[in-house]
Amino acid sequence: MKNNFYLKDLNNDAKYFLAGFLITMAIGIAIGLSYVYLTTEMTPIGINDQFRGSEVLANEIPEKFPKPLENMVLTTHNHLLSFSMITLLIGIIFYFNSIIGGKSKLILLLEPFASSLLMFASLWIMKFLYSGFVYLMIISAICTYLCWYIMIFVSVYELLCKKD
Secondary structure, eight states: OOOSOOGGGSOHHHHHHHHHHHHHHHHHHHHHHHHHHHHHTTSHHHHHHHHHOOHHHHTTOGGGSOOOHHHHHHHHHHHHHHHHHHHHHHHHHHHTOSSSOHHHHHHHHHHHHHHHHHHHHHHHHHHHTOGGGHHHHHHHHHHHHHHHHHHHHHHHHHHHTOOO
């Protein structure tokens, strides 16, 4: 992946525009993660309770009833579409960085697509077949978010800090 054009070569207006977009995306992703924390406490038990339901909590908290099929389909649909768009937009910008190249760049560009698919496949398996798949869901989510933040950090660094 050899580029002839890099983020550092952009004029200042384009650099600030793209950096603003990436920073806003990072904040939006962080808010999404805070929602996950508020609804699941980011624990395997909390995630299982959120999607499989909790007999103990369902009497007190209506949201802790098992998620119906329609909700699972809608959640999967919305998240796969939005995660793929997030990966595409961040990836397009990251592609033109001069800091990370070669196979590392390719892995960072492609991995969030694979992890997103794995994350939501494991959600379905966890919900309907075996609750232990929550751990695969957690690992794939960590990989997705880690790649996004690495791509954002590297791109913002090059846009705002790197001098040739």
